[in-house]
Each structure stands twice: as C-alpha cells, then as structure tokens.
Amino acid sequence: MPGPDTPTPAQSPPGGTPGGPGAPRGRDIYPFDEIEPRSRKRWADLELFRQDLEDNSKKFYVLNMFPYPSGDLHAGHGRNYIMGDVVARLHMMRGHQVLAPMGFDAFGLPAENAAIQNQTPPAEWTERNIARMRAQFDDWGVGFDWDRALASCRPDYYRWTQWLFLKLYEKGLAYRGSAPVNWCPNDKTVLANEQVLDGACERCGTPVILRELEQWFFKITEYAQQLLDDLALLEGWPEKVRTMQHNWIGRSEGAEVHWQVEDPPHAGPHELVTFTTRIDTIYGATFVVLPPAHPALATLVTDPALREQIDTLARAQAKHQAEHSFAEPVKEGLFTGRYLLHPLTGARVPLWVANYVVMGYGTGVVQCVPAHDTRDYEFAVKYGLAIPQVIAAPAMRETWDPSRGDKLNDGEGWEQVAGAKIYVGDGVLVESDKYTGMPSVEARAQITAELESKIAGRFRVQFRLRDWLVSRQRYWGAPIPVVYCNKDGVVPVPEDQLPVLLPTDIEFRPAGDSPLTTSPTFLETTCPRCGGPARRETDTLDTFVDSSWYFLRFLSAHDSTQAFDSEAADRWLPVDQYIGGVEHAILHLLYARFITKVLFDLGLVHFREPFRHLFTQGMITKGGIKMSKSKGNTIAPDYLIKRYGADTCRVYTLFIGPPEKDAEWSDAGVEGAFRFLNRYYRIVEPRLSLLPASLAPMPALGDRALALHRATHHALSRATIDFAEFKFNTGIASMMELINAISLDAQDEPDSFVPGSDRAWAMGEALRLLTIMLAPVAPHVCEEIWQRSGLSSGAGGTVFRMG
RNA sequence: GCCGGGAUGGCGAAACUGGCAGACGCAGCGGACUUAAAAUCCGCUGGCCGAAAGGCCGUGCAGGUUCGAGCCCUGCUCCCGGCACCA
Numbered sequence: 012m013p014g015p016d017t018p019t020p021a022q023s024p025p026g027g028t029p030g031g032p033g034a035p036r037g038r039d040i041y042p043f044d045e046i047e048p049r050s051r052k053r054w055a056d057l058e059l060f061r062q063d064l065e066d067n068s069k070k071f072y073v074l075n076m077f078p079y080p081s082g083d084l085h086a087g088h089g090r091n092y093i094m095g096d097v098v099a100r101l102h103m104m105r106g107h108q109v110l111a112p113m114g115f116d117a118f119g120l121p122a123e124n125a126a127i128q129n130q131t132p133p134a135e136w137t138e139r140n141i142a143r144m145r146a147q148f149d150d151w152g153v154g155f156d157w158d159r160a161l162a163s164c165r166p167d168y169y170r171w172t173q174w175l176f177l178k179l180y181e182k183g184l185a186y187r188g189s190a191p192v193n194w195c196p197n198d199k200t201v202l203a204n205e206q207v208l209d210g211a212c213e214r215c216g217t218p219v220i221l222r223e224l225e226q227w228f229f230k231i232t233e234y235a236q237q238l239l240d241d242l243a244l245l246e247g248w249p250e251k252v253r254t255m256q257h258n259w260i261g262r263s264e265g266a267e268v269h270w271q272v273e274d275p276p277h278a279g280p281h282e283l284v285t286f287t288t289r290i291d292t293i294y295g296a297t298f299v300v301l302p303p304a305h306p307a308l309a310t311l312v313t314d315p316a317l318r319e320q321i322d323t324l325a326r327a328q329a330k331h332q333a334e335h336s337f338a339e340p341v342k343e344g345l346f347t348g349r350y351l352l353h354p355l356t357g358a359r360v361p362l363w364v365a366n367y368v369v370m371g372y373g374t375g376v377v378q379c380v381p382a383h384d385t386r387d388y389e390f391a392v393k394y395g396l397a398i399p400q401v402i403a404a405p406a407m408r409e410t411w412d413p414s415r416g417d418k419l420n421d422g423e424g425w426e427q428v429a430g431a432k433i434y435v436g437d438g439v440l441v442e443s444d445k446y447t448g449m450p451s452v453e454a455r456a457q458i459t460a461e462l463e464s465k466i467a468g469r470f471r472v473q474f475r476l477r478d479w480l481v482s483r484q485r486y487w488g489a490p491i492p493v494v495y496c497n498k499d500g501v502v503p504v505p506e507d508q509l510p511v512l513l514p515t516d517i518e519f520r521p522a523g524d525s526p527l528t529t530s531p532t533f534l535e536t537t538c539p540r541c542g543g544p545a546r547r548e549t550d551t552l553d554t555f556v557d558s559s560w561y562f563l564r565f566l567s568a569h570d571s572t573q574a575f576d577s578e579a580a581d582r583w584l585p586v587d588q589y590i591g592g593v594e595h596a597i598l599h600l601l602y603a604r605f606i607t608k609v610l611f612d613l614g615l616v617h618f619r620e621p622f623r624h625l626f627t628q629g630m631i632t633k634g635g636i637k638m639s640k641s642k643g644n645t646i647a648p649d650y651l652i653k654r655y656g657a658d659t660c661r662v663y664t665l666f667i668g669p670p671e672k673d674a675e676w677s678d679a680g681v682e683g684a685f686r687f688l689n690r691y692y693r694i695v696e697p698r699l700s701l702l703p704a705s706l707a708p709m710p711a712l713g714d715r716a717l718a719l720h721r722a723t724h725h726a727l728s729r730a731t732i733d734f735a736e737f738k739f740n741t742g743i744a745s746m747m748e749l750i751n752a753i754s755l756d757a758q759d760e761p762d763s764f765v766p767g768s769d770r771a772w773a774m775g776e777a778l779r780l781l782t783i784m785l786a787p788v789a790p791h792v793c794e795e796i797w798q799r800s801g802l803s804s805g806a807g808g809t810v811f812r813m814g
Numbered sequence: 815g816c817c818g819g820g821a822u823g824g825c826g827a828a829a830c831u832g833g834c835a836g837a838c839g840c841a842g843c844g845g846a847c848u849u850a851a852a853a854u855c856c857g858c859u860g861g862c863c864g865a866a867a868g869g870c871c872g873u874g875c876a877g878g879u880u881c882g883a884g885c886c887c888u889g890c891u892c893c894c895g896g897c898a899c900c901a
Contacts, residue, residue, distance in 0.1 A: 039853060254818055255896055263900080287901060300901095339899065365899095372900040379901080385815090386899055426815090475900060596896080666839070668826055673894090680826075683839050693854085732830080741828065744838035751838090758855080 040685075041692035043656030043792065050791040051152060053798070057809055059103070060154040062110045064566065067582040071107040073099045074562055074622075076591030076599070077114040080140040080162070081121060084147040085645035086664070086676060087631040087638035093661050094628060094670060094739070095590045096153040100787040101734060103811045110583060112565035113148065113155035115141050117164035118554045120198060123487040123526075126519040133487045137164055147648060152657045152790055159568040163557035168564065169489035170510035171574035172557050175606070176481075176492055178613060180503050184230045187501065190480070194222040200484050221329045227491060227550065229479040231605050235260055236472075237619075238604055247624030249671070252596040259597050261475025266290040266459045268378060268468040270299060270351035272311070273359060279310030283351060283362070286373030286473055290462075291454040292380040294443040295401035297391070299351055299378050300344065300365035303328060307376075308364065312347050320345055321364050328366045342367050342390050354467040355444070355458075365390060373473050383435050385428040392429055402438040402451065479602065481553045486517055486526035488551030496538035496545040505539050511547070525549045558599055559606040562586055562621055580616050585623045593627035600625070626737055629673040631664075638676065646676055658789035659685040665739035665788060688789055690750055694757055695778045695796055702782070702800040704766065705775030715756065715763075716773035722752040723777040730784045739788070746785055753777050786810045 054060070075095040078088065099111040115137075122133035129136070141162055148155065161168050179185040194200075197217035231238075239260045242253045265288035275281045285299060301308060303325035312318050324343060331340050344365040351360045360378075367386055368377050381391035381398040391398050404424060424436020437451035446454045462468030482491065490511040492504035504511055514533040517526050527533055527549035538545040563575040566583055570576065600622070607621040630637050633644040651660050663684035668674040695702075712720055726749035733742035756774060763770045779802070786793035790811070797803055797810040 251818060251895080258817060258897060261897085261900070265901085285901085289901080342899080367899045367901095369900065377901045384901070386901075389899095473900080475897090593895080666826095672820095674826075677826075677840070679840055687839085689854095729830080740826090741838080744828075747838055754855085 039689075039693075041689050041696075041792070043658060043688075044653075046795040047152070047657055047791040050794040051149065053794060053809065054154060054811075057812075059809065059811060060099070060109075060111055060156045061158060062108065062156050064110070064579055064583060066108050069107045070110065070583055071099075071102040071588075072110045072583055072586045073102070073588045074111075074565075074586045074590070075113065076589070076595060077116045077558070077561060078144065079119060079121070080115045080117050080137055080144055081640065082140040082143060083640065083645075084144055084151075084648060085638055085640070086648055086651065086660070087633075087645065089151060089648060089660065089664050090628050090631055090670070091590055091592065092148065092153045093151065093664050094626070094737070095588075096151075096790075097661075097665065097734070097739065097787040098588055098590070099154065100790060100811055104783070104786065104813060110565070111155050112159040112161075112568075113157070114159075114161040114561055114565070115144070115163065116554060116558050116561075117141065117162040118169075118488045118551075118557055120200070120485065120487070122164075123485060123519065126487075130519065132515065134164065137162070150652050150657060151648060151660065159565045161561065161564055161568055163489075163554070163561065164487070166510045166512055167571065168561075169557070171564065172489045172552060172560070173492040173504070173509050173511060174506060174574055175556070175560055176489075176552065177503050177506060177509075179229055179609060180493075182609070182613070184233065184609060185481075186228055186230065187225060188228055189223060189225050190228075194220050196220060221332070224482075226480055227482040229481050229556075229605075231479045231602075232474060232476055234605050234608050235262070235474040235476045237608055238476075238601065241604070241608075241619055244620055245622075245625070248622075249625065249627055252593070252600065252625060252627060255596045256601055259476065259601065263288050263473050263475075265471055265473060266455075266462060266468050267374060267471045268293065268354055268462060269466075270354060270360070270378070272362075273350040273352055276310050276313070280307050283307065283376050284374045285376045285378040286471060287378055288473075289380065289383070289451075289455075290458050290468075291437075291440060291443075291446075291451040292383050292401055293353075293355060293378070293458060294440070294446070295380040295382050295399050296353065296360065296378040297381060297397045297399065298361045298363050299376060300363045300368050300390070301347075301376055302368040302370050303345075303364045303366060304370055305364075305375055308347070311349055311362070314348070317345065317348070324364065324366055331366075332369075340366060342386070342393060344390060344394060346394075354462060354465065361396070363390075363394070371477060372475065382433060385426045385433065385435065388431070388433050389429050399442060401440060401442050402434060403441045404434040404436065404438045479553075479555075479605075481556055482550040483553055484525035484549075485551055486513065486519070488554060489557065490527065490533075491548045491550050491552055493548040494536055494538060494545040495548065496541060496543060498543055499538055499540045499545075502538055502540050502545070508539065525551075527551070555598060555602050559602040560610075562589075562603070563610075563616075575615075577615050581618070584616070585618050585621050588624045588626065589622040590626045590628065592630065596627060626671070628670050629668075631667070631676055632673055633676045635675065651681065655681060655685045656688075656791070658688055658791050661790075662688060662743060662788055666743045668740055670737055670739055687747055687750065688792060690754065691781070691785065691789075692792060692796075694750070694753060695782065698757075698764075698774065698778060699796070699800040700766075701764075701771055701775030702779040702796075703775075703802055705772050705779050707772065709776075710767070710769045710772050712769045712773060715759075716769035719752060719756050719770075719773040719777050722749055723773070723780050725749075727780050727784055734787070742784075743788060746781060749777065749781055753781070783810065783813075 073095055075091050095111065099109050102109050117137050122137045125131060125136045126133045145157070163169060163172070176185060195215065195217055197215045239257065239262055242256055245253060265286055268285045268287065268290070270283045270285065272281055272283060283299065303321045308321060312321060324345065342365065344363045347362045347364055349362045351362055352358070353360050367390065368375065379387035379390065380401070381387040381396060382400045383402050388398065390396070424434055425432050426435050440446045440449050440451070440454050443454070446458060449457070459468065459470050463470070490513060492509060492511045494502050494504060496502050514527070514530040516530050516532055518529055519526060534547055534549065536545050536547050537543065560574070562584070563580055566579040567573065567575045603621050607616065608619060610616045611619055632638060633646065636642055636644065638645050648660060659681060663681045666684055667680060726745045729745040730742040733739070733745065753774070764774060765771060782793050782796050794810050803809065
C-alpha cells in the first residue's frame with residue numbers, strides 16, 4: 012500500500028526518458044511508451060474487438076466512414092476514428108455486443124495516377140497503403156474487428172458490387188442512355204454533376220467541358236419520393252444533413268401544360284409540354300421558351316441561317332454551364348418563327364429559344380410570365396415582349412408596428428429586377444377570365460382541374476434530383492458486368508460468371524481512352540447468350556457504388572456464396588451509429604439510402620434506412636485550412652504518438668472543441684492534454700490499492716470525504732450524459748474538474764488517508780470512477796491502472812468488460 | 815438570390831435550453847520548490863473605477879416581452895456551409 016501522501020515525485024520510468032529523443036525534455040512524465048504497447052497487447056490477446064455476430068440481443072453496430080487508402084493518416088483523420096473508437100468502447104463497457112468493422116474505399120483515381128507516375132500496378136500501390144494505414148489505426152489505439160476488413164478493390168468484394176449492378180439491371184433500375192456529361196480533360200474521365208465544383212473537377216481543379224457519351228445510369232429518381240419521405244424517419248441524423256438532402260431531392264408541385272403547335276411541321280411535334288409551379292399565372296404567359304439544345308428544334312426550325320444561330324447559342328450555353336462562372340450570363344434568345352396556342356385562351360404565343368432554360372428539369376420547355384417572374388421579365392424587356400399583369404399583390408401592411416421599428420413590411424413577394432419591381436408572390440388573380448378575383452392557391456387547383464378536363468395538362472410533381480450516372484472511363488474500378496453482342500445486343504454477365512476481373516495487361520498512360528480498351532484479353536469475349544463473339548463493356552463503376560453497400564458486406568466478409576447474409580443483416584442492421592465527414596452529407600448517404608431501399612424492394616433486407624444515427628464531425632484545420640497531404644499542413648500521428656503517446660492524442664483530439672465544428676490544431680493544446688494525463692497518473696499511481704478498497708460499503712463520510720464523493724458523482728453523471736450526446740469536449744472538462752478536486756484533496760497530510768478511513772474511501776472511489784469514465788478516451792493508461800490496481804478480476808479482465 | 819447554421823474574454827470554448835455569464839483548457843501574471851532553469855504544486859486572470867471593501871458596465875447592432883434574457887420575439891449587420899437561370 013502506498014504511503015498516503017508523502018509528496019510523491021512523479022514516476023520516472025527506470026532506464027531513462029520515455030518517448031525517445033523527441034520526447035519533452037527534462038520532465039517527469041508518465042511512462043506511456045511502456046504502458047501503451049502493454050495495454051494494446053492485452054486487448055489483442057482478449058480479442059476485445061472481435062465480434063462473431065452470435066448474440067445480437069444488445070447489439071451495437073458502430074461504423075466510421077471507410078477511408079480512401081491514400082497512404083498516410085494524419086491528425087485530421089483521427090477525429091473520425093477516435094470518436095468511433097470511444098463510442099465502441101463506451102458501449103462495450105455498457106455490456107453491448109459491439110460490431111466495429113473497418114474497410115477501405117480502395118478504388119479511385121489516385122491509385123491510377125500513381126500507376127501512371129511510378130508504373131506500379133494500382134493494386135500493389137493500394138495494398139501497400141492499406142497495410143500502412145492499418146498499422147496507424149493500431150498506433151492510435153483505435154480498435155476494429157480486423158477479421159472483417161474489406162477493400163472495395165479486391166475481387167471478393169467487387170464481385171458483389173457487380174452482382175448489385177445486375178440486380179438493378181434486372182429491376183430496370185440500371186439503364187443505358189446518352190447524355191451530355193462533364194468531362195475532365197486532365198483526368199480523362201467523366202464526372203458526375205456532384206463531382207464538379209464551380210465548373211472544375213473536384214479532384215484536380217481543371218475546368219470541365221461537356222461531351223456527349225453513352226452512359227450507364229441508376230434510376231434513383233424512381234425513389235425520389237421515398238428518399239424524401241423517409242428523411243422523417245431519420246431522427247438520429249443532424250437536421251442540417253436532412254435539410255441538405257431535402258433540398259437536393261428538391262420536390263415541387265405544379266402542372267404540366269400542353270401547348271398545340273400552330274401549323275406544325277409534318278415530321279415534328281404537334282404539341283410542346285411545359286412544366287410550371289405557378290399555373291395560376293397562366294393568363295399572363297406571353298411566350299414559351301426552349302433551351303437552344305432542345306431536340307424538338309431540329310424539326311421546328313428549318314431555316315438554315317436560324318438553325319446556325321441557335322447552334323451557336325447552344326454551344327455558348329454549354330460552354331458557360333461547363334465553366335460555371337459565377338456571373339450569371341446575359342439572357343439571350345432567338346425567335347423561332349413559330350407560335351403555340353394558349354390552352355385556355357387560344358391566343359397565339361410566340362415560341363422562343365433562350366439560354367436561361369436548362370434541359371433536364373421538368374420538360375425542358377418553359378411558359379413565361381414576365382410580369383411575375385424575374386427571369387422572364389428580364390427577357391421580355393430585352394426583346395420587347397408583352398408584360399401583362401395577372402396577379403394583384405395583397406395590400407401592403409400600413410400599420411405602424413412599433414415592435415418592427417419604423418419600417419413598413421412591404422417587401423414580401425416583391426423582387427427588384429432590371430430597374431423595376433415586380434411581384435412574384437401569391438396574390439389574387441386579375442385579367443384571368445373566370446378566375447379573376449380568386450386567390451393564387453385556389454386558382455392553381457381549379458386551373459389544373461380545368462386543364463385536366465380538357466386533356467391539356469395535369470398535376471405533376473417534379474424533382475430536382477437526376478439519375479445517378481455510374482459509368483467511369485477509368486481502369487481502377489469495378490468493371491460493369493455487361494457484354495455487347497452483335498446479335499443479342501446488351502447482355503448482362505450471368506451471376507455465376509462473376510467477377511468480371513480487371514485485367515493486368517494494361518498500359519498506364521497519362522492520356523487517352525479508358526485503359527480497359529487497351530486490353531485485348533479483356534475486351535474480346537463471347538456472348539453468354541449465343542456464344543458468338545462479343546465485346547466487354549469497358550467502363551467501370553463509380554466508386555460511390557462500392558460504398559453504397561459496404562456496411563452490409565462486413566457481416567459476411569468471408570462469404571463467397573453471397574454478397575451478404577440477409578438474416579444477419581436483419582439482426583445487425585441498421586447501423587446504430589455512423590460517423591463521418593459532412594462532405595458526404597448528400598451523395599454517399601443518399602446513394603446508400605437508395606441502394607438500401609432497392610434491396611428492401613428485392614426482399615433482401617427488411618429495413619428501409621441503413622443508418623439509424625449519424626454524426627458528422629467537423630474537420631481539423633491547420634493555419635485555417637483543411638489538413639491535407641496536398642496542402643502540406645498535416646500533423647503526423649506517428650510523431651505525436653512517439654512524443655506524447657496515443658492517449659494524449661486522443662484526449663486532445665476530443666477536447667479541441669465541439670466535435671461537429673471545425674477546429675484549429677494547436678500544439679499548445681496537445682501539451683494541455685498531456686499535462687492532464689500526467690496529473691491523473693501522478694495521483695493515481697501511488698494510490699492503486701485505494702481503488703479496490705473503495706468497493707467496500709461506504710463508511711460514514713465527514714465533510715471533506717463527502718465533498719469529494721459528491722464531486723465524483725457530479726463528474727460521472729456529466730461525463731456520462733455528455734458522452735452519450737457526443738459532447739466529448741465538455742465530458743473531458745468535467746473529468747478535469749474532478750482531477751482538480753482530487754488533487755487538492757490529495758495534498759493533505761498522510762493521516763487523512765489511513766486505510767479504511769472515510770477520506771481514503773472517497774479518494775479510492777474518485778480515482779476508481781475517474782479511471783472508468785476516462786477509459787474510453789485514454790484507454791491505454793486506464794487499462795494499465797485497472798490491471799495494476801487488481802480490479803481486473805471481473806468477467807472480462809479488462810476495464811472495457813467489467814462484468 | 816434561396817435554404818440551413820452561427821456571432822460570448824487575448825485564444826479554443828462552457829452555461830444542464832429563461833435563473834450567479836465566462837466551467838474546462840491554452841496563453842499571461844504572481845508565489846512555493848530549486849544555486850538556477852525546466853517540470854511540479856498553489857493563487858490571480860472580461861472591462862472600467864478603487865489601496866481595499868466594493869461599485870458600475872459587459873454575450874455582433876437597434877428595439878421588444880419578462881420579476882429576470884447569451885437563451886424568447888421583431889428588424890438589421892457580418893461570418894460559415896449547402897444549392898443556384900430548377901420555371
């Protein structure tokens with residue numbers, strides 16, 4: 012039993028300063044370099060993170076978004092994984108069956124670029140990085156069930172990604188279509204709209220150009236309504252992410268309107284269909300516009316000179332959209348020479364081509380009401396088109412409301428445009444035949460009904476969401492399992508012939524077509540249907556397809572007979588806690604939700620949403636910008652761990668600020684965390700025997716002992732609540748408060764801590780409970796204390812399974 | 815432009831959602847220990863006035879509600895994120 016309190020010098024380990032040459036100089040610091048390997052070995056021996064999936068009665072599936080194996084983890088990554096590890100360990104301590112797997116999102120461009128640069132096969136480069144990153148996770152003390160590790164680039168994984176493609180194809184959810192696509196001239200690849208940031212390639216920053224290609228799409232739009240509706244089920248998601256998805260899906264209600272073409276061309280369309288959310292303004296529609304690239308123009312416009320002008324406009328619009336410059340382009344248009352007939356008034360309405368209409372939303376044809384739409388107004392003014400008012404704004408509020416200051420609230424629904432003020436809000440209809448005097452809301456319903464009865468229109472729901480373009484003209488991805496046969500056309504590769512393996516006889520060049528087209532062994536094949544000669548699809552799948560289902564594969568990581576076991580999936584999913592960066596708030600999460608719903612409809616899973624709770628952590632910045640390899644502002648964990656130990660890195664990373672907010676890295680802050688752990692160790696280490704002693708029944712407590720007892724339980728309850736709510740920063744703060752209280756108490760004279768005394772009991776309790784609450788954050792040192800104090804005799808022999 | 819979030823000491827931030835503003839940490843200052851320094855331990859640390867006791871002011875700005883407002887309401891300013899000619 013250690014002497015109660017002779018001022019004990021901090022324990023310097025025998026044999027010199029820990030931490031090696033980089034360690035802080037001349038300090039008495041706790042021997043983390045001896046403790047940490049010891050604790051890690053213990054957990055490895057105990058297989059602390061192994062999960063055999065047998066008992067799901069108290070299952071807890073915690074998942075970190077799997078990383079791209081770029082080569083090195085840095086301190087910025089740590090936030091995600093350390094948080095996940097804390098959550099996993101917390102639930103273990105509560106007696107839950109924790110499933111904490113990890114994998115690698117291993118297809119993608121960097122491996123291919125590295126291959127071009129170093130002439131190393133992408134697989135080799137990738138596997139090397141995976142090995143290195145796995146070791147780094149270990150160094151952080153971040154535990155996973157590595158037995159279930161997967162990498163999306165391995166055939167035993169992408170075989171099932173290909174299987175997933177076939178399932179979608181069978182259901183008619185994967186289709187081939189021609190589309191103008193974003194083309195990055197640098198990476199020589201097609202980019203999804205989502206991968207274009209401000210007109211430039213997300214990855215390399217090169218301005219993208221448009222190109223027409225045959226592409227594979229997933230019909231996510233078929234699930235738009237479900238994806239929107241089920242956001243309501245996601246109570247465990249940040250409001251911000253739900254809002255972003257809501258806006259991305261972008262539902263609006265309106266009407267489509269059929270306009271007869273006056274004197275239609277023989278081969279051309281006899282009517283054009285517009286979509287509008289403001290059918291109440293239809294009496295003010297004085298022209299209709301088409302984008303210059305609209306296919307109907309081919310037959311509607313026959314004059315070669317005009318056609319040429321339209322094509323020029325189309326090219327300019329395409330260029331502008333591709334470059335996506337911030338300035339809105341000047342509105343430009345051309346009269347097609349044709350007229351449409353207004354479905355309600357029969358009036359002749361001119362048909363124009365305009366560069367402010369986008370293909371791909373609604374019908375691509377827009378009826379224009381210049382009096383009540385800023386864009387139409389601008390266009391009408393420029394080209395001298397009529398601007399009749401058909402909506403009367405509600406009377407301005409003229410009451411002088413003192414609580415609103417001295418301003419009149421007259422701005423609602425009014426917009427400033429081209430030097431004029433126009434009303435774009437709802438109001439009362441004027442100059443609208445029998446609807447005159449009717450409020451907008453009612454008029455919308457009635458006019459839609461009339462159009463429906465005349466078969467000249469109908470109610471329509473429109474989404475902003477577009478189908479998911481999954482083709483990539485790259486090598487390092489899952490080959491799309493399809494062949495093209497001269498006789499049978501598009502033929503899916505039968506399931507029992509999967510995987511379609513990536514060939515290795517590939518030449519990696521910085522430019523040119525998809526590398527797969529350069530491999531004759533790959534390209535030439537036989538048709539699975541007729542046995543005749545056929546050609547393989549050379550496109551590979553978007554890596555977002557790989558990551559749209561990986562959370563299922565962890566359950567069946569070694570199963571070579573199926574993608575995942577449905578029964579196990581139903582028992583262990585949804586993921587209870589998903590953790591990752593907010594940059595995936597839209598795409599990855601939307602795609603994973605979509606695929607889950609498809610699998611639900613296929614009867615392969617019986618839950619509708621894959622992730623019950625989601626936490627999106629802020630990034631760690633250095634010098635105000637995101638820590639990243641390319642910016643050269645990373646903090647290497649290896650260095651920090653060597654100097655301060657993994658526990659200090661963990662405490663600091665969690666204490667740095669509210670986890671959902673960005674935080675600036677500070678070396679001084681790391682020192683603070685280190686000081687805290689040193690303090691803990693310095694106080695607890697000489698008093699180890701007090702910890703088990705405090706398991707004895709509570710004696711009558713004097714004032715001092717009672718105060719410490721209360722402080723202990725105050726801290727425990729705060730830390731428990733805060734950790735459950737992901738408020739790790741304040742949870743750690745409460746532990747720091749407790750160590751301050753303990754420290755003051757511990758300075759008292761030796762007599763105060765005679766064994767069996769109330770002070771000794773309270774001190775033992777404080778140190779024991781602090782060790783428990785600190786354990787998920789600083790697991791190594793707490794495990795050490797737990798072992799050395801003899802508390803480990805319980806069920807699991809570790810602080811994380813206290814029995 | 816539309817949608818969402820935010821603004822609190824020298825700095826990162828707390829404030830259990832209407833009840834002592836600034837917990838905890840960093841930085842700084844003072845003291846103990848030391849030949850000295852480092853480390854450690856103790857104390858101080860929003861601003862102004864005051865020797866002190868104490869007083870006054872203070873949560874982006876202007877108002878309001880309330881016994882009481884960082885928190886609720888109205889109107890602004892600025893910052894961050896998402897979407898963006900979506901009809």
